[in-house]
Amino acid sequence: MTDTPYLVVDTTRLDRNLQAVGDQARRTGVDLRPHAKTHKTTELARRQIDSGAVGLTVATIGEAEAFAAAGFTDLFITYPLWVTEHKGARLRALAQHSALRLAVDSIAGAQRMAAEVSRSDVEVLVEVDSGQHRTGVVPESAGEVAAAARDAGLDVIGVFTFPGHGYGPGDARSDAARQEVAALAEAADRLRSVGIEPRVRSGGSTPTVEFAGDSGVLTEIRPGVYPFYDAQQIELGVCGFDDVALTAVSSVVHRDGHRVVLDAGSKIIGADRPAWASGHGRVLDEPDARIVGLSEHHAVVEYPLSAVVPELGATVRVIPNHVCTAVNLVDELVVDEARSGGAADRWPVIARGANS
């Protein structure tokens, strides 16, 4: 017996999503290296490898350690780590048993990294800013950083970017995908101009991946959210309600006309809410309902006048806005509950809170 709220996975939808993106990667001839921060589970990583992924992407050393311990030994940490002595020791330990790729986006960062790890330990990619303006160098500076990394003793194998500005309404997705291709092409040329062959040219992202596959520039894609999808992806037009493979099972605890309060709050679905979102998540079985308020243990939902409003105590499945932060809030995912007859499988979240 699991009391609400909790997160459930539908593996029929999950496997369909994995297959679709795996097929797309094969069709366009790019490597698929999915971002494992989304799910943080051994079982799902295994299914990704089985559906054609060449390895995993992670965000932190801690995530890399968790997946390496689970047997996944081809890992790309897509983050411009400032490699302290302690982080250096952790990376060297990881590199003994894993093929490890790291990111640099500054000369100082590359030199610090080179003081801790060597070309026999890791491969290095230069992070490029394709328009999100978070981390990464402008494409025109990629050659300079790559040369500094090489001159410090590192093995530079390419460039990567995350087109996070594709998370937006209107043409944001296709615009960002175009900028991603242009930035990686420019950065690759800059590496060549300093004598480095950019054999890996790696890009994002669930919202942009359908636009970026055929350019001939990218050699690798790193989508994260696509196994589960979420309310953001619905509202960006990336998927439909029928594609969503993870929901929060919640109970109605308050009911007042067409307004109900559910026990799925920000401590289970996460508080992410971009300005363009219609609310704090969506309701799986009622596309016209809106989550108009969210606190730690309350989601306030307004149902349309035409809807049948669920009764007190009824079960409602909520789609988180951002599935990556929802998964990080639980110790396990309940799997195929509806089909299990009360004996649902559970997938442990192995890298929960692995922020460093």
Next chain:
Amino acid sequence: MTDTPYLVVDTTRLDRNLQAVGDQARRTGVDLRPHAKTHKTTELARRQIDSGAVGLTVATIGEAEAFAAAGFTDLFITYPLWVTEHKGARLRALAQHSALRLAVDSIAGAQRMAAEVSRSDVEVLVEVDSGQHRTGVVPESAGEVAAAARDAGLDVIGVFTFPGHGYGPGDARSDAARQEVAALAEAADRLRSVGIEPRVRSGGSTPTVEFAGDSGVLTEIRPGVYPFYDAQQIELGVCGFDDVALTAVSSVVHRDGHRVVLDAGSKIIGADRPAWASGHGRVLDEPDARIVGLSEHHAVVEYPLSAVVPELGATVRVIPNHVCTAVNLVDELVVDEARSGGAADRWPVIARGANS
């Protein structure tokens, strides 16, 4: 050695904050029953009891179970639980060793509760909506719900509210505190009118508590955030930077003029951001800096032109917008690190993810 990002507590500030609110409760003659969801640690709950708290407030049965197991046996679950059979069994088990108070805000909810627990197990308070419009009945309906709960066999001892609409700019705090007092007074009268003495009249909340103490209406206050404070409380005018007792220690991983990126993202400081907030959190040592962007492992900070911008690899302490969701993201809090000479104490977060 702890790698960034991680959460640290300053116990000098913490104890000062505990003392101040403890003193205020004594001065105004109300019971202090702090909300333990904020910190979820045995050590802090012990300090709250030692500074005068009569018991603890919690949000979920799981939090109550965690604190009961840690020896705290006077617990108020301020949530209108829909008491399923399984939740009923958990409540009865809790009630064997703890004084337990529960919340109702509907006749159906009270009857469901009464099917699972009896007046020998628990005491019951009616939740009143004082203007937040989340859960709770309008004050005028409190007598009706209280009478139904009594008639179902429950022991109704009073009324409570959470004036969450006090989280707002301008006069929101004092306005909400006034409405809180008025709502509890009206609800108490309605209980008396059905022959129930409302001996407990319990109110919120860190932002409103300074306005609500002297009315003679409230017998109890339940602030949560006050041990640590956070960026929301700074921006509401409740506290200053010097009062903040919990921060996220982070590293600069990217630097571009007056813009830096820190490794403290939404997976350690939380994604809470009310519309009136100036950003996604604040920087402890630079009040004029603003966190203009936040993703899972990145905080994008803009420093003022006059500021000394921290170098790559430097340590920056970030104040979360909402400390309750930040604490729920980690397994332990690092205590008094600066004074510990490398041997900091750690407080386990005992009810992390205890959402049900």
